[in-house]
Amino acid sequence: MTEAADPLPLAQALIRCRSVTPADDGALDTVQRALERLGFACKRLRFDEVDNLFARRGAASPHFLYCGHTDVVPPGDPSRWTDNPFAATVRDGVLYGRGACDMKGGIAAFVAGLSDFLAENPDHPGSISLLITGDEEGPSVNGTKRVLEWMEANGHVPDMCVVGEPTSREALGDTIKIGRRGSMNAWITVQGKQGHSAYPHKADNPIHRLIRVLDELTAEPLDHGSEHFEPSTLQVTGMRVDNAATNVIPEEASCFLNIRFNDRHDSKALAARIRDALGRHAPRHDLRIEVSGESFLTAPGPFVEALRRAVREEAGVEAKLDTGGGTSDARFIARCCPVAELGGLGRTLHQVDENVPVEELRALSRLYVRVLHECLRG
The missing domain is CATH 3.40.630.10 (Zn peptidases)
Incomplete structure (x- = not known):
């Protein structure tokens, strides 16, 4: 050369x-x-x-x-x-x-x-x-x-x-x-009602609601792959509860998700899946989704x-x-x-x-x- x-x-x-x-x-x-x-x-x-x-x-x-x-x-x-x-x-x-x-x-x-x-x-x-x-x-x-x-x-x-x-x-x-694979991030904040942990009936624990949302989203794999792609994945990449007291039920709880998805999905359908789970378990919430690519x-x-x-x-x-x-x-x-x-x-x-x-x-x-x-x- x-x-x-x-x-x-x-x-x-x-x-x-x-x-x-x-x-x-x-x-x-x-x-x-x-x-x-x-x-x-x-x-x-x-x-x-x-x-x-x-x-x-x-x-x-x-x-x-x-x-x-x-x-x-x-x-x-x-x-x-x-x-x-x-x-x-x-x-x-x-x-x-x-x-x-x-x-x-x-x-x-x-x-x-x-x-x-x-x-x-x-x-x-x-x-x-x-x-x-x-x-x-x-x-x-x-x-x-x-x-x-x-x-x-x-x-x-x-x-x-x-x-x-x-x-x-x-x-x-x-x-x-x-x-x-496509990639999308989701930021979820669930609102509850603050209260004393000894009187949970007077509060609404957002952590428990968020756990139920995440359990539904992660209980089963999104798929088992396709002809040219490995399986899609949904990973919880972070959680946050701003609460330093052990006897206080917090007012809100947050988590972060990253989804890598193959050609069996698109971001619109996956976003709907998240919204459906939130609607069932945590109707009071904020949700932000960003899609890096399909x-x-x-x-x-x-x-x-x-x-x-x-x-x-x-x-x-x-x-x-x-x-x-x-x-x-x-x-x-x-x-x-x-x-x-x-x-x-x-x-x-x-x-x-x-x-x-x-x-x-x-x-x-x-x-x-x-x-x-x-x-x-x-």
Whole structure:
């Protein structure tokens, strides 16, 4: 691989940008310069305080989109790191720094792969675009979702998309994510009537009511999984009763729920399930629900098989199709086109001394070259 197509210099340049959500610190400028050298037309899109980049080369179909993010989570206490988390140090063939694994290294690998692909195929079929956001690790309100709305309004709807999250587990390419469970949070506060614990008939204990609600919600599993998904889960993630006295029945009690749900459910039906239980056991209550995303699935078909073929031919492994883990920006893209996640190994994402072997970055770059060949061929 020539130095021009080596992902290491770009990965280092990106890591040296302190782009902790929502800061950019020059990260998108760095990507934009690299893409403009490859003939991409770039458009910067700023929504509130978040910077985003859309870049496209060509106008024909099929339209292949690569999606990634340059924002990173905070490094925590820098003194716990062996090196400065933004120094992009290479030691013993390993690149260290916040974002090396998630996912500045992946972006650098894709751009380097683009360079190789375009050098070999200057008149390639179709078109290639990149959506790079600075709002994936944050609220995810002014990033990919807003850029997709702009793309739809301006004639840039893709035919397929690869999100470059680090999906591999034991070997490069061994896992392709073709869907994700949905995620929703619920905050419940049950009101009762305060009173002396020796005279419970004169009070209304909200804790007892809340316990009955939670017993109903957790007594049976939501489901036992589906063809492509593991079982849905409802977890009580917190409880609070502001009461320091042992002989006082409190006035209210609260809890927090997180539900990860597969394609057997949607958030509307699950919210109704919670409301029904509250109506039966705790009619006086406050309920707030937030939905991070619905479940989605890209069913196995030509696009997914093209990715598996690319992995098989370049990495020599048979990729497992997976829908586990948390949410990602793929949840926004799923309504536009088939989407899958394929990237490097996620061994150290969000950890102290986050790192990626340099040769792994280079292998990922070669894999992305093969992905472009398979997805854009006629």
